[in-house]
Amino acid sequence: MPIALITGASKGFGRAVTHALAERGWTMIVDARGAGELRSATQGLADLTAIAGDVANPDHRSRLAQAVAGGGRLDLLINNASTLGVSPLPQLADYPLGELRTVFETNVIAPLALIQLLAEPLTDAGGTIVNVSSDAAVEAYPGWGGYGSAKAALDQLTNVLGAEEPRLRCYAFDPGDMRTEMHQLAFPGEDISDRPEPQTVVPALLRLLDTRPPSGRYRAADLALSEVTR
Numbered sequence: 001m002p003i004a005l006i007t008g009a010s011k012g013f014g015r016a017v018t019h020a021l022a023e024r025g026w027t028m029i030v031d032a033r034g035a036g037e038l039r040s041a042t043q044g045l046a047d048l049t050a051i052a053g054d055v056a057n058p059d060h061r062s063r064l065a066q067a068v069a070g071g072g073r074l075d076l077l078i079n080n081a082s083t084l085g086v087s088p089l090p091q092l093a094d095y096p097l098g099e100l101r102t103v104f105e106t107n108v109i110a111p112l113a114l115i116q117l118l119a120e121p122l123t124d125a126g127g128t129i130v131n132v133s134s135d136a137a138v139e140a141y142p143g144w145g146g147y148g149s150a151k152a153a154l155d156q157l158t159n160v161l162g163a164e165e166p167r168l169r170c171y172a173f174d175p176g177d178m179r180t181e182m183h184q185l186a187f188p189g190e191d192i193s194d195r196p197e198p199q200t201v202v203p204a205l206l207r208l209l210d211t212r213p214p215s216g217r218y219r220a221a222d223l224a225l226s227e228v229t230r
């Protein structure tokens with residue numbers, strides 16, 4: 001059975017993807033910072049190793065890599081864990097630079113660090129990297145400059161990685177709006193009940209994994225609507 005490492009599996013989109021891959025019989029290694037929530041989110045799932053920790057912490061990333069080494073192979077890495085940064089979202093002119101560093105550590109450096117640590121087993125398996133992106137990477141939404149610029153960096157990192165590693169598939173996956181804790185943080189006090197649940201986006205990701213189009217940036221909305229032709 002294929003093996004995946006999914007970060008940020010205790011809530012939102014990561015949790016939905018983890019449950020979908022479990023239904024397909026995947027073996028998984030997953031994380032999130034909150035140990036209790038991670039345990040309850042993954043309770044009852046077979047062939048799953050849950051390791052609580054922060055992706056921005058090098059020791060935690062080493063523990064994830066050790067777990068992968070124990071499994072002997074890696075077919076899929078989903079860099080899903082991410083931080084929005086400061087909420088309410090500040091204008092760039094006011095963005096606290098220390099907070100911005102944390103956003104880049106979590107959303108850019110940590111995904112690349114995991115890719116570097118896991119490059120060998122991923123390449124040996126002819127595997128897939130999914131870096132979860134955002135429309136904020138490409139749209140100039142006021143207030144979204146910190147998070148959006150980090151996701152833009154993640155996109156370009158994915159883009160170059162795809163050119164450098166022809167044996168891998170490297171995807172930046174833009175899920176679109178989802179009704180999650182992170183989305184609520186972006187719109188504090190607002191009713192976000194019109195946003196789709198994260199599990200409704202999972203079929204688009206599964207389609208990407210199943211069809212394995214060339215490396216690149218893919219939007220869930222496009223994957224859901226049309227044949228993958230890139």
Ligand SMILES: NC(=O)c1ccc[n+]([C@@H]2O[C@H](COP(=O)([O-])OP(=O)(O)OC[C@H]3O[C@@H](n4cnc5c(N)ncnc54)[C@H](OP(=O)(O)O)[C@@H]3O)[C@@H](O)[C@H]2O)c1
Pocket residue numbers: 007008009010011012013014031032033034035037053054055056079080081082083106132133134135174175176177178179180181182183198
């Ligand atoms: N929701 C949207 O509308 C939307 C739109 C575009 C893109 N996205 C992207 O979709 C992905 C999933 O977001 P979501 O909305 O599902 O978020 P979410 O519901 O807030 O879930 C985030 C998950 O990541 C974990 N996490 C956060 N920081 C972490 C860290 N430093 N180390 C390890 N785990 C961490 C969280 O658990 P802990 O807090 O316990 O660590 C949780 O399991 C993110 O990459 C996000 O940028 C979301």
